Amino acid sequence: MDATLTLLNLAGAVALLLWGVHMVQSGVQRGFGPNLRRGLSQAFSNRLKAFATGVGVTAVLQSSTATGLMTASFAAEGLIGLVPALAIMLGANVGTTLIVQVLSFDIGPLAPLLLCIGVVMFQRHGTATRTHDLGRVAIGLGLMLMALGNLLTIITPYEDVPSLRLFLGAIATAPVIALLVGALVTWAIHSSVAVVLLVMSFASKDVIPLSTALAMVLGANIGSALNPVLETTTAKDVTGRQVAMGNLLNRLAGAIVVMPFLDTISVWMLLLDPASSRAVANFHTLFNGAIALILLPLLDLVAKALRLLLPPRFEAQDPSRPLYLEETAKETPAIAIAGATREALRMADVLEEMLRGAMQGMQQNDYRRITETRRMEDVVDALNTAIHNYLTDLDAESLSEEDDQRLFSILTFTTNLEHAGDTLDRDVMALAVKKLKRGIVLSSQGTADLQALFERLSTNLRLATTVFMTHDLREARTLAHEKTLFRDFEREASEAHIQRMRSQKSESIEASALHLELLRALKAVNDKLVAAAAYPRLEAEGELHNSRLRTRPGSVPPTPENDEK
Structure with missing residues (x-):
């Protein structure tokens, strides 16, 4: 005993x-x-x-x-x-x-x-x-x-225990x-x-x-x-x-x-x-x-x-494999979070490549380019999962308040990028395949509008990445304003589509409907980019409204409790 x-x-x-x-x-x-x-x-x-x-x-x-x-x-x-x-x-x-x-x-x-x-x-x-x-x-x-x-x-009391002395003598x-x-x-x-x-x-x-x-x-x-x-x-x-x-x-x-x-x-x-x-x-x-x-x-x-x-190993690069999420870095949160940040930037690069592929595949009716672009969504998913698993595996007690905030911003950014990739794959690219299979031809103006929107999305993605890295408030406001611009584009396209239907121009109605669906899908992608970087920064500064509904005198503000009543 x-x-x-x-x-x-x-x-x-x-x-x-x-x-x-x-x-x-x-x-x-x-x-x-x-x-x-x-x-x-x-x-x-x-x-x-x-x-x-x-x-x-x-x-x-x-x-x-x-x-x-x-x-x-x-x-x-x-x-x-x-x-x-x-x-x-x-x-x-x-x-x-x-x-x-x-x-x-x-x-x-x-x-x-x-x-x-x-x-x-x-x-x-x-x-x-x-x-x-x-x-x-x-x-x-x-x-x-x-x-x-x-x-x-x-x-001290066990210095002269025979068994211990024997063991230590063998070592000596x-x-x-x-x-x-x-x-x-x-x-x-x-x-x-x-x-x-x-x-x-x-x-x-x-x-x-x-x-x-x-x-x-x-x-x-x-x-x-x-x-x-x-x-x-x-x-x-x-x-x-x-x-x-x-x-x-x-x-x-x-x-x-x-x-x-x-x-x-x-x-x-x-x-x-x-x-x-x-x-x-x-x-x-x-x-x-x-x-x-x-x-x-x-x-x-x-x-x-x-x-x-130890010569360099040259092997085929798997784009879905994380490059900067080193397991050994988990002992030092600052290094681990820096690695996750770099991996999030890789996600943004892949998403930007998806946007280019979607635009080229749709303009050129290139089924191979469309297929390659859809495969990139698997890369975005894999990187997002790896980043989330890596960050949530960090010891919470070893994180400072600043580390916690940065970790949350990375998770918010990558989650919304993954949703943007899903929307591109599920909606935009599906519509591109539909356009190709049915032989739908967009008007020259519609094609130019879509190209402008794709380019604007690429610009907004780079802007979102800048806000994510620098936390610049002015750039965050600029990015948030893009949501209004996309909403205006959608309204104008909807009004033009209705005018075509009223004029009974049947040969353009299907193309007009496809154009409208594409615009709505691209708007959804843009919404995710705004939510990825602009909203977290603006919310931290108290610059977001709780609701877009105008509160009239004597009215009850909308809340979950009032909705239930």
Whole structure:
């Protein structure tokens, strides 16, 4: 029973440590994610600047994985080459050691103070979102300190347990096993910071020799580099895979060189600082610093080798397959939402191609072009489904208020684009097929009107995309006004159709009816474009009426309750 309780207490302390690390990372991502991304995007002029930026961003973010994801996204956009990306990752490896340095000192008594300050700041989220996020960071640091203290308390009584000593003795005599254990645990829990802190706790209580602790630290470095490699295996962008693989190979090479000298290095670390926990932290920093110092001048050669190892794959592009919805980016909402935004723009491009195809197919009576255009609607549907599934799968607790608003605008935009594509396929293209099969010939004026409307729809689609990206209020008003213009076109066409019927011009009535149906279908497409971008922006500014009905003196405003009565 005592053994079971001890294992539960140990598991709880480790879980608390992991949760503290998670809170620090999520708090920084929410509060400073966009600023960190912006700073990272300006660091590509040379490798030294890229390295320094990698150190700074990761020291604040405390996640080399998140830094790597941002770097990979810039590489996918063609904004960064492989060499500066590798330099950033070398800096990220050094940056992630800095919090270990801070926590290696005896700052355990600060835990209650950090928790109290953090809770007070966290409760003030209604007035200042940044204060709320910093409170989360303080709570996370407090929980990490408490967890480390609990680990030491739990471990102390069991230092001399024979079975534990036997297991640790086996590890101590086989540094490779210690390295593998460190790598496996880090891979499983996705946090080298937590594993190194755990190893520091063991070393400070002499549960394991210092040389074994250093071997486990090497394993933690390899394990943290292994996760991005596994996560980018199926990634479409080869540069992201090259960066992840390069980071892993750099650490593996460093570990292979250092492993035979761990006993000697242990003595040096103790001479530098006699405290075992500090020795572990110093080794962690010096190991990553030495790798960066040696490899920074050699990154051109490393990049050349990676291009040979992972050459670009040339394969047929499936237009319905999303390009920017990386699963690994879900841990960083700012990156995930940016990817979804780019995918939404792809949807707009496909819809614009549908509009061109519809106009050309109808003008030229080209059945093949009409069929190709109808197939594009499947692409729009597939992209919309992928974007919705991706965004709704994000952790709601990791989203800031700004993230929530942007997520909602993306879903609104893509849903209406998908409806516009449905209308083009179901109504407009069906009418084009009807025109072709029945041999209906529109008048020259009717053909010119339809061409003008198609061109206007393409312009409005580009305008909707601009409003979606820039939130420009003036452009939103312009787009909303297009709904009135299309309504006027429909009224004029309806009146002309009625005049033809009254004059009994039977040869033009069928063409006139088809023209009117097409106009109504195109108007429905335009309505979706207005709803996709203009209405959300105008509604946010309070510039939309609840109803177009004029309220007369003494009349009851239309509401669902009054309608039921």
